[in-house]
Amino acid sequence: MNGLHPDLARILVPEETIQAHVKVLAHQISLDYADKGTIYLVGVLRGAFIFLADLVRYLTIPHVVDFMSVSSYGKSTESGVVRIVLDLREPIEGQHVIIVEDIVDSGKTLSYLYTMLKSRNPASLRTCTLVQKPKRPLDVPVDYLGFKIPDVWVVGYGLDYADKHRTLPYIAELKPSVYTR
Ligand code: IMP
Numbered sequence: 001m002n003g004l005h006p007d008l009a010r011i012l013v014p015e016e017t018i019q020a021h022v023k024v025l026a027h028q029i030s031l032d033y034a035d036k037g038t039i040y041l042v043g044v045l046r047g048a049f050i051f052l053a054d055l056v057r058y059l060t061i062p063h064v065v066d067f068m069s070v071s072s073y074g075k076s077t078e079s080g081v082v083r084i085v086l087d088l089r090e091p092i093e094g095q096h097v098i099i100v101e102d103i104v105d106s107g108k109t110l111s112y113l114y115t116m117l118k119s120r121n122p123a124s125l126r127t128c129t130l131v132q133k134p135k136r137p138l139d140v141p142v143d144y145l146g147f148k149i150p151d152v153w154v155v156g157y158g159l160d161y162a163d164k165h166r167t168l169p170y171i172a173e174l175k176p177s178v179y180t181r
């Protein structure tokens with residue numbers, strides 16, 4: 001129906017809603033850091049690249065973009081951080097840093113990155129994630145959040161399942177039959 005891919009159960013967040021929320025997040029960040037000089041945004045690859053690309057184009061304050069990538073064990077729907085695959089190019093000591101993630105599920109990825117970047121002595125460290133699933137309480141603050149979503153596997157707007165569906169303009173729920181196969 002409506003040309004939805006057969007792997008997908010339904011659209012959870014339509015494109016217009018995502019764009020409206022990304023704009024609001026960028027506005028809030030621009031206000032919060034208005035007097036802080038250049039901020040340093042750390043995008044977590046690969047999932048966050050589309051969100052980050054839209055977010056930075058709505059920012060009205062000076063900013064620098066860099067990326068990190070971490071690897072995890074397990075199948076594509078499990079998490080558990082192992083190591084840094086790609087690190088930042090420059091030291092972040094004394095910088096106002098925001099980690100930009102696509103999604104927080106167990107919170108392990110964000111918590112790992114947060115602890116590691118905090119140890120590099122930034123002037124401040126905050127986190128921004130597009131979506132969050134309602135799991136256990138996190139041991140890391142989510143300072144900027146786009147949406148809370150149900151505990152289902154989602155794809156689109158940067159999020160993938162086994163590298164598929166990443167570039168859909170909306171966020172959709174993957175049919176459980178696809179990942180329990
Ligand atoms: P966490 O460490 O459990 O919070 O997992 C976070 C990472 O798992 C995210 O950065 C995503 O790469 C991936 N992830 C978790 N849930 C989903 C999902 O529903 N769709 C796509 N990727 C997900």
Ligand code: MG
Nearest residue numbers: 044045047102
């Ligand atoms: Mg990710």
